[in-house]
Amino acid sequence: xxKAIDSIMPSSSAGxxxxxxxxxxxxxxxxxxxxxxxxLTYGVLVGSTITKGSITSIDTKAAGQxxxxxxxxxxxxxxxxPGDQPEGGKPVPPKxxxxxxxxDKIYYNGQPIALVIADTFERALFGASLVKxxxxxxxxxxxLPDNRSNGxxxxxxxxxKRGTEDAWKAAPFKVEQEYIVPTVTHNPMELHAIIANWxxxxxxxxxxxxxxxxxxxxxxxHLFKLPVENVQxxxxxxxxxxxxxxxxxxxxxxxxIGAKVxxxxxxxxxxRADMFTSVGYRPFTWQKIAIGATADGKLTGITHxxxxxxxxxxxxxxxxxxxxxxxxxxxNVNTKYHLVALDIATPTWMRGPxxxxxxxxxxxxxxxxxxxxxLDPVELRLRxxxxxxxxxxxxxxxxxxxxxxxxxxxxxxxxxxxQEPASVKKDGWLVxxxxxxxxxxxxxxxxxxxxxxxxxxxxxLQSAVSDIGPGTxxxxxxxxxxxxxIPAEKIRFEMGDSSxxxxxxxxxxxxxxxxxxxxxxxxxxxxxxxxxxxxxGGTDKPDYAKVLKEHNLPSLxxxxxTGGGNGMEKYAMNSWSVHFxxxxxxxxxxxxxxxxxxxxADSGHIISPKTARSQVVGGAIGGIGMALMxxxxxxxxxxxxxxxxxxxxxVPVNADIPQIDALFVNKPDPIINPMGAxxxxxxxxxxxxAAVANAVYNASGKRVRDLPITPDKxxx
Amino acid sequence: MESKKTCTGPDEGLDIKDSSRRNFLKQSTxxxxxxxxxxxxxxxxxDHVDEQFAAVFEKMPLKMEVNxxxxxxxxxxxxxxxxxxxxxxxxxxxxxxxxxxxxxxxxVHVDGHRVNSCLTLGIMVNGKKITTIEGLAKGDQxxxxxxxxxxxxxxxxxxxxxxxxxxxxxxxxEGHANSEHEIREYMSGNICRCGAYPNIVNAIQEVKxxxxxx
Numbered sequence: 048x049x050k051a052i053d054s055i056m057p058s059s060s061a062g063x064x065x066x067x068x069x070x071x072x073x074x075x076x077x078x079x080x081x082x083x084x085x086x087l088t089y090g091v092l093v094g095s096t097i098t099k100g101s102i103t104s105i106d107t108k109a110a111g112q113x114x115x116x117x118x119x120x121x122x123x124x125x126x127x128x129p130g131d132q133p134e135g136g137k138p139v140p141p142k143x144x145x146x147x148x149x150x151d152k153i154y155y156n157g158q159p160i161a162l163v164i165a166d167t168f169e170r171a172l173f174g175a176s177l178v179k180x181x182x183x184x185x186x187x188x189x190x191l192p193d194n195r196s197n198g199x200x201x202x203x204x205x206x207x208k209r210g211t212e213d214a215w216k217a218a219p220f221k222v223e224q225e226y227i228v229p230t231v232t233h234n235p236m237e238l239h240a241i242i243a244n245w246x247x248x249x250x251x252x253x254x255x256x257x258x259x260x261x262x263x264x265x266x267x268x269h270l271f272k273l274p275v276e277n278v279q280x281x282x283x284x285x286x287x288x289x290x291x292x293x294x295x296x297x298x299x300x301x302x303x304i305g306a307k308v309x310x311x312x313x314x315x316x317x318x319r320a321d322m323f324t325s326v327g328y329r330p331f332t333w334q335k336i337a338i339g340a341t342a343d344g345k346l347t348g349i350t351h352x353x354x355x356x357x358x359x360x361x362x363x364x365x366x367x368x369x370x371x372x373x374x375x376x377x378x379n380v381n382t383k384y385h386l387v388a389l390d391i392a393t394p395t396w397m398r399g400p401x402x403x404x405x406x407x408x409x410x411x412x413x414x415x416x417x418x419x420x421x422l423d424p425v426e427l428r429l430r431x432x433x434x435x436x437x438x439x440x441x442x443x444x445x446x447x448x449x450x451x452x453x454x455x456x457x458x459x460x461x462x463x464x465x466q467e468p469a470s471v472k473k474d475g476w477l478v479x480x481x482x483x484x485x486x487x488x489x490x491x492x493x494x495x496x497x498x499x500x501x502x503x504x505x506x507x508l509q510s511a512v513s514d515i516g517p518g519t520x521x522x523x524x525x526x527x528x529x530x531x532x533i534p535a536e537k538i539r540f541e542m543g544d545s546s547x548x549x550x551x552x553x554x555x556x557x558x559x560x561x562x563x564x565x566x567x568x569x570x571x572x573x574x575x576x577x578x579x580x581x582x583x584g585g586t587d588k589p590d591y592a593k594v595l596k597e598h599n600l601p602s603l604x605x606x607x608x609t610g611g612g613n614g615m616e617k618y619a620m621n622s623w624s625v626h627f628x629x630x631x632x633x634x635x636x637x638x639x640x641x642x643x644x645x646x647x648a649d650s651g652h653i654i655s656p657k658t659a660r661s662q663v664v665g666g667a668i669g670g671i672g673m674a675l676m677x678x679x680x681x682x683x684x685x686x687x688x689x690x691x692x693x694x695x696x697x698v699p700v701n702a703d704i705p706q707i708d709a710l711f712v713n714k715p716d717p718i719i720n721p722m723g724a725x726x727x728x729x730x731x732x733x734x735x736x737a738a739v740a741n742a743v744y745n746a747s748g749k750r751v752r753d754l755p756i757t758p759d760k761x762x763x
Numbered sequence: 764m765e766s767k768k769t770c771t772g773p774d775e776g777l778d779i780k781d782s783s784r785r786n787f788l789k790q791s792t793x794x795x796x797x798x799x800x801x802x803x804x805x806x807x808x809x810d811h812v813d814e815q816f817a818a819v820f821e822k823m824p825l826k827m828e829v830n831x832x833x834x835x836x837x838x839x840x841x842x843x844x845x846x847x848x849x850x851x852x853x854x855x856x857x858x859x860x861x862x863x864x865x866x867x868x869x870x871v872h873v874d875g876h877r878v879n880s881c882l883t884l885g886i887m888v889n890g891k892k893i894t895t896i897e898g899l900a901k902g903d904q905x906x907x908x909x910x911x912x913x914x915x916x917x918x919x920x921x922x923x924x925x926x927x928x929x930x931x932x933x934x935x936x937e938g939h940a941n942s943e944h945e946i947r948e949y950m951s952g953n954i955c956r957c958g959a960y961p962n963i964v965n966a967i968q969e970v971k972x973x974x975x976x977x
Contacts, residue, residue: 074856
């Protein structure tokens with residue numbers, strides 16, 4: 048499968064279409080809220096209206112008497128969740144996941160304090176409006192910049208040093224600046240939803256929005272002290288997630304508790320407002336970067352500090368400073384990462400976790416340095432190109448980032464760019480170009496595939512893996528099609544169900560590498576099984592149906608398990624990206640228009656050009672949202688989100704987005720897996736926000752260091 | 764005037780104990796029952812049968828044609844067309860993304876025009892023709908817009924897709940698909956978080972340029 052092919056820039060119609068495309072365009076694809084087990088009831092959550100304190104009383108009488116209401120569940124009457132209880136004799140850990148309906152404590156605004164279950168959605172919603180709570184209110188803190196001094200290092204992480212500390216200070220050219228990435232909310236289009244049903248006292252079925260059915264199965268088995276096999280998790284279609292469905296959340300547990308109480312299936316769909324408080328977000332992060340360089344643009348030192356917010360009850364850590372340790376060859380690097388605990392819900396991983404935040408700061412600072420050096424930003428990066436991993440000294444399994452720079456620069460028309468900011472005007476708009484890059488570890492975990500060849504020549508592949516949108520099934524079918532030598536139409540890929548063979552949670556850009564390797568190996572094993580039937584001298588890709596019939600067999604099956612990352616001990620493995628952006632800035636209003644985008648991914652061999660292109664385009668658009676409009680705003684007087692809806696929380700719409708060109712270096716990685724494919728999801732977004740900010744500076748001379756780059760900041 | 768109560772929101776001003784139509788209905792059915800046989804009435808109240816009576820009176824008839832099929836329903840006036848389609852008719856192709864008319868995932872056609880079904884009460888479409896994503900194809904023959912969305916990969920996760928396609932068909936019918944710029948403007952009521960916008964524009968342009976009947 049490792050073909051040396053030239054770089055590609057697929058069109059939107061190039062390559063094989065998605066295997067589930069027909070289901071998605073006809074409305075037949077079923078997402079988790081769209082199943083109808085007999086006796087289905089509806090749950091609606093009531094959220095806390097204070098930010099910190101405790102519930103002193105909760106009046107559920109009116110709700111309980113409202114038409115159709117079957118139950119009102121609060122901390123006062125909820126059945127205990129066994130996994131939430133302290134283990135016999137062991138002390139309760141000081142911090143941990145939020146436990147729904149556990150006690151009277153309030154940790155964040157919008158925290159679920161009651162669940163109303165009724166026979167229809169409307170009746171549950173009305174019932175929920177009747178629940179009234181009284182609180183004892185404590186003083187809350189939700190503002191990171193004012194409370195940065197309370198930061199603390201996360202356990203086992205936080206600081207890094209190579210070479211001399213703060214070496215940048217001695218350099219002839221230097222930049223020292225602060226950058227802000229605000230809270231950004233995943234907001235997948237599908238609202239998080241679960242249908243929970245107790246099939247028996249010790250058997251649970253859920254249709255749940257999750258990026259990993261096996262992970263959810265384990266979590267729920269642990270929480271409700273059930274044998275793992277007694278928990279069934281179905282998640283055949285997932286309407287986007289971007290990280291928000293990587294862990295099990297309180298609303299899922301609430302619905303399961305509710306189903307236990309009413310002894311009927313309970314459907315619980317979060318509201319859009321709930322999506323801001325219930326399923327994580329990219330944490331508000333303050334950063335300070337200092338870079339020193341010689342006159343010819345060689346980096347001499349990077350110092351990178353970051354402080355990210357977390358909740359008061361749980362520590363969420365990511366790696367915003369990692370990018371400064373790894374992206375460039377720089378002899379002296381020191382970084383520091385702190386957490387600041389606030390009275391908010393716990394953040395979670397969001398597309399490019401850590402790196403997306405860190406690269407905004409690093410790649411903006413590098414751009415600032417390029418202007419003080421009067422050096423082209425691409426040239427500055429090439430002069431500090433890391434030929435081996437700067438942190439470990441290991442060789443890279445593959446790295447073609449220099450080719451990616453060239454491809455992107457050629458494609459965007461980088462030669463048109465003027466080094467002098469605010470020097471190009473066209474039709475009344477200022478014109479500017481910017482670029483920035485990203486990297487993300489190329490990971491691979493173990494996975495199992497069942498592959499079954501039938502007498503009609505059709506191949507069935509089964510895996511528990513979820514597909515939150517990238518087209519996992521499509522890529523797997525393409526891998527199997529090539530390995531088996533049969534057309535893709537003959538292959539069916541079953542997924543998204545915990546009863547299927549093991550697969551890792553879809554996250555960290557590792558699905559194709561992990562599950563794809565298992566598909567590849569399962570096909571090899573299946574072919575070997577056919578070879579044994581045929582005997583020596585047969586072709587590698589026989590007429591499978593014919594062989595089965597000749598041997599009077601209904602089918603031939605293998606179950607193949609493959610392991611995790613190969614070669615990690617010898618090689619550093621990463622995917623790389625670079626984004627080039629041309630923007631127009633209106634000098635009278637500060638409005639920024641994205642005019643042209645070229646994104647280049649060095650993510651190994653491209654298995655599925657059509658879906659790979661869409662993934663890169665989608666990541667770029669997510670990055671444009673992060674750059675120009677996305678910010679979840681808390682009114683710190685109340686500790687409450689004030690723009691928790693799609694009218695006030697702006698995401699890119701069609702009118703904001705031009706055609707986006709996705710280019711692929713398309714050179715296979717010889718180490719990571721037999722396909723030579725590396726991940727793509729994170730690098731599609733990482734670096735994009737800085738590329739836009741850098742282009743805005745080139746166009747207007749205005750450097751915006753706190754995202755999003757709204758017109759008021761451009762005009763300030 | 765002083766006795767008139769105004770309803771300011773779902774959780775304020777509406778006192779179901781005293782003033783709601785529901786309680787009036789419950790009391791009046793109860794009164795009728797008491798006039799007949801007191802014993803039955805007490806039992807009825809205990810079994811929440813009065814509740815069931817009231818529920819029937821509170822509903823309103825709704826007749827509409829959905830995807831060519833006549834539907835005769837009894838719905839609460841507060842039920843949205845979106846929830847009726849999804850929860851009562853099991854037409855889950857129409858999606859709920861915000862429930863506030865802000866994302867377009869719930870777009871359907873009412874008498875041929877695109878409408879946010881989450882902002883449309885069921886009783887507002889009495890006697891009207893509704894087309895949902897499930898009614899766009901002719902049997903196995905996909906609508907050209909559905910074909911174009913597959914060809915140009917106008918989606919990733921697929922959740923906004925039914926709304927995008929219903930909007931896209933209407934966009935061409937309205938005469939708002941004459942340029943890439945115009946398509947982007949008139950498709951901006953449909954949010955796609957996966958970022959398939961350029962692909963969606965390509966799909967719509969192909970259908971428009973192909974001159975296919977939509």
